[in-house]
Amino acid sequence: MSARGGRVRPVGLGVLVGALLLVALSGLPTAIAGVPSDDGRVLQAAGCHEGVEATEARECLVVGGKRSRPLVMLFGDSHAAQLRPALEEVATRHQLRLAQLTKSGCPVAVVDSLGGRVDPHPDCTSWRKSALAVIRRMNPDTVVVASSYHYQDLQSGEGSAASVADYFKTWRSGFRKTLGSVTAAGRPGVVVVRDPPRFGNDLAACLAEKPGKSGVSCGLSRSEAVNDTNRGVWSVETAVSRGMAKTVRLDLTDEVCTSSFCSPVDVRGLPRYFDGNHFAGDFSVSLWPSVSGALAKVVRMPPSKVDGLTAQRSRGRLLLKWRKAMPGSAKNLSYRTTLTPQRGWRSKGAKSYACSGRKARCRTGRVPANAVYKVSVVAVTAAGASIPLKASTRKLK
Template sequence: MSADARAAAGAPAAKKSGFRPDVQGLRAIAVLFVVLYHAGVPLITGGFVGVDVFFVISGFLISTHLLESLESHGRIRFGSFYAKRARRILPASLLVALLTVVAAWIWIPPLLMNEVAKGAVSVALYVPNMLFAVQGTNYLAETSPSVFQHYWSLGVEEQFYLFWPAILALGFWLCRRSERRLLIVVSVLTAISFVLCVVGMAISQPWTFFALPTRAWELGAGALVAFLLRSGAPWLRSVRTGLLSWLGLALLVAVGLLYTAATPFPGYTAALPVIATALLIVGGAAPGGANANRLLGVRPMQFVGAISYSLYLVHWPLQVIPQVVAGEESPLPLWVKLLLGAAAFPLAWLLFRVVERPVIAWAPLRQRSQLWTGAVALAASAALIATGGSSYLLTQEEEAATDVAAAAEAPRPNPEGTDFVPENLTPSLEEAEDDNPTIYADGCHRQEPDTDPSGCRVGDDEDAPLVFLFGDSHAASWYPALAELAEQGKIRLDTNTKSSCTSADLRQLESGVEYTECDEWRAGVIDRINAEQPDLVLLTNYPGAPPELVGGNDDFPAKWQAGLESTIGKIDGPAVDVPNQGSTSAVCLSAHLEDAQECAIPVGEAFDAPLVTASEAAATDSGATFLDLGRYFCNEENCPAIIGNTLVYRDGHHLTAHFSRQMAEPLWKELEPTIG
């Protein structure tokens, strides 16, 4: 061993932080993962883990800085810390948010501006992750992805920064200024957060994904790496420790290539990208050339790492806004999404050079009281709230219909549809999202966690035939029509509907986790059907966006047919469904008041032909009846969004309660022969 090598191997582990090119390169990997994933690159199916890499890096760097402050001064200068964080994070994020609001106001349909305004306010208040957690648990919220959805991770980090300095300072004091004892405290807190993350996946995946308590362990893992590198452990000084960075890099690449949207996440699966990042940071701190620092330190990686924050901010609106303009039913081709991803790089560089770096070094803020930074941050947040609110109010002043009325029209086969948005549209475009069957409000429709198989009865005539409605939210869409028949005394109705739970006998995944609540509920309903012996069971489900199945979705039509046959074999009932519009009709119509036919969906795209065939075959082979009501929704060319003066769909594939009620008589014409 040379003298230089011996010196390197024997050098004490550095406690002071400094610029690390390998960490900059790691930032580049993280942001490239995210950008390529959102651009739809087929190979990067697990690119979403780039955010987890950022979490670990942030936890490592912030904790290193805070521990140095505790070591040097015995305390943390909270004002200085928060001022530095504000100058680092807020200028670029708030400017991009403000420009995003303006771009949305110019280009996206007016009906979406309410969601844009909500997102802008949540960003200004540093709680976007909480907004998306709430929206993620609302099954009825079916809108395009928010232009601010990527801000959720900033919300997690900002909330972490709010609490973490105080936790470390208090822990340091309680541990009598012992960093080793503080390490135990941090380890326990990190472990608790990880357990919450794993357990939370079985309770609510959206809250587990977006909430700080269930994601803090990833930043905590970075903090543990900071403690480790400050410990001076002898093995950290070994050249061979650098091999850990190669192991981490291989693991991270494997995760990026092998994870998919069907992977349960975060939960325990998030541990792999977190561990990989920790290995890269630890290995990168080792002396010698055995680590991956040379690869991570190449100039292109350093450039992308430097602009990674700005790149993360700008790339998402560039993908989302053009897609909303094109319409969710018309996915942008891969080459367009790649061009949009490429366009994010020069914009990010400009943001980095003009905003991000200059504000950090801006003398008037750095040299004055931290209160100045706080005041500027509050003013910028207020400006964003004002811009978001103003843009929403401006769109509210725009007309949401023409000044021409349309005649009411009862449902009939081959409807031509109304080619404009009438002033007497029912429900109005603004009210469409909330035009739900009453079973959502009265608790008769079961949400995902609920397994109660009891139903709700409508109709007082004991001599009327008993009809069981059985299925997912599409079954719930038919409730107004069936309730109308029950109120007329033609049937007695028993409702059995549950969100995202098909009545077909299939083992489903919900957010990557086996949907056992669906299996339990379905079995309970079938048992109740066998006990009640109804005159008719009406099955209806939404296979238009096939649920993820345990074991995969290969040859889904065959599995769908087998699942329906299994259920029908235990009961007797016809099956119906409605067209799939692809995107929310009201949103499209708000941008095409004079040409509503632009929002009609071609017949060939409205139904999944193989699944329709499978459903019909399942009914026929099982001796049941297949009810084809598609002719009441579609003509030979398309499926209009407005028939007469009635809006047909409240979102992409659920009927409005108003139109469903109008379908009572056509539905009875189909049902009466099967009952008699």
């Protein structure tokens, strides 16, 4: 499979989850009870994700499709890789292609960290240069960049350990260099994603003792989970990216936190995190509407596929309802719905029906009792039409 002239290595499975979640400053993560270690989405992400030792980036297409479809590139370290399930959901629903360039312990910004070694992390430096070359070669329509903000062994420009002030100064310089390189590569759109709230390394142990909804007590105050380093680096990235053409920022903090408290579990008691600082796969998927909204600002994309279709019979008529689609990059979302009698029902007097309009519903005229219809619902904007939702009323409630 190819993408804009480049050879693409397909996604593989069977890679250890640890390879995905290795972070330079904190070592291998500990899996949380309730999040299966063989989480399919996490393993799939590892198929494109590189470990610490990798020195050369490779083209890896997660979601393919026609070359006419916009190509989105995910770029960064393991904190970028955790967004892959959300982006895959967006790409599938909105008819985009998705490629992944991620490596453990290697932030987007052109900075040096020891990576747990005596000398600066040469594998990261060479990999990042290679990754930028891949971006130029694949020429994506949009690049999504994300990194951990917590590299305790970050080196200053003078080659010594960065102080607090040096940390932000060094990150600002390195982030500006990377964004300059990315935007120069065919001037794609850019989505800068804030590093999410961070919990302690003891989160796994805490949630093992307090499963389900009681896990909320393992949370932290917002000021602890979103600490000074997070706020400082986000301020730097915001300042650098503000004013750049086709560049937007995505802050997912409120998906985890209230105004004062951050919880590692949702209202159902399901874990949001795989370890103390990486999203669980299912939680990442649930973030797709927020990610969709950000991408829609920088890349042309049709509406998402409709879901949640239901059918009710009342007074001899059918009423179809569905959840509203995400509009993509254009406004004035509308729907086209058709109902076609299945074989045998036309001879019994069943007629075809069609609806169009902005409401997420369609009401038919009178239909024979128990008549079965094939249903198709398409969301439409000026940016295009969604993938049709197709169903049979036999299977709808």
